[in-house]
Amino acid sequence: MLCQKCNRAKAEIKLPYLGLRLCKACFCKLIERRVKKEIRSKNLINEKEKILLLNNNSKEAKISEHIIRVAYNNRVDLLKVKINELEIGFLSREVKESIKKNKIKQIIIPWNLDDEIIYFSENLFNRGDFKYIGNFKQNKILYIKLLRNVLESECLLFAKCRKFKFKDRPEKDKQRKDIKKMLDKINKKHAETKFSLLKSIEQIIPIIQS
Numbered sequence: 708m709l710c711q712k713c714n715r716a717k718a719e720i721k722l723p724y725l726g727l728r729l730c731k732a733c734f735c736k737l738i739e740r741r742v743k744k745e746i747r748s749k750n751l752i753n754e755k756e757k758i759l760l761l762n763n764n765s766k767e768a769k770i771s772e773h774i775i776r777v778a779y780n781n782r783v784d785l786l787k788v789k790i791n792e793l794e795i796g797f798l799s800r801e802v803k804e805s806i807k808k809n810k811i812k813q814i815i816i817p818w819n820l821d822d823e824i825i826y827f828s829e830n831l832f833n834r835g836d837f838k839y840i841g842n843f844k845q846n847k848i849l850y851i852k853l854l855r856n857v858l859e860s861e862c863l864l865f866a867k868c869r870k871f872k873f874k875d876r877p878e879k880d881k882q883r884k885d886i887k888k889m890l891d892k893i894n895k896k897h898a899e900t901k902f903s904l905l906k907s908i909e910q911i912i913p914i915i916q917s
């Protein structure tokens with residue numbers, strides 16, 4: 708079967724929620740376009756200022772870097788700082804030093820759509836502060852979840868298509884693991900579930916923050 712977009716290359720990727728079969732190139736373009744649209748519509752990046760990427764060697768970190776480079780044609784000053792594990796809201800000494808040294812005002816965190824809905828569910832039932840929902844500001848720094856509207860499964864496909872080397876750490880937290888399992892199960896039956904949840908979260912954010 709041929710790709711339903713370009714009608715030329717072999718369709719190797721199936722996107723159930725869109726009912727589409729795409730070739731690798733068209734799939735990558737689709738994801739890149741979706742992220743670029745999010746950057747534009749939410750005014751996420753100030754291209755005149757330095758950007759710091761928290762690099763935990765995950766596929767999300769690799770993809771974020773790739774998309775920034777593609778979107779801005781290498782015209783932006785993208786710095787990277789290594790982190791061992793991403794703990795949202797927490798900054799290591801190295802990260803703090805880099806922020807100070809480079810006068811950083813925008814930070815990209817390796818974070819996908821699944822991470823966002825798991826974070827939301829966790830807060831809904833547990834912590835309930837929702838401090839780090841959406842792209843958030845803390846101490847005058849904007850924290851950008853560049854891949855907030857890209858599924859974990861899409862990130863995996865993208866990284867494979869682009870032949871990125873990455874290291875994912877399995878989730879250790881029992882509750883987050885359970886939420887993830889449940890979401891995956893529902894999403895298997897209803898392919899649009901995760902996207903609908905993100906949409907609901909978008910509507911709930913202003914209520915929570917008011």
Ligand SMILES: [Zn+2]
Nearest residue numbers: 710713730733
């Ligand atoms: Zn194609």
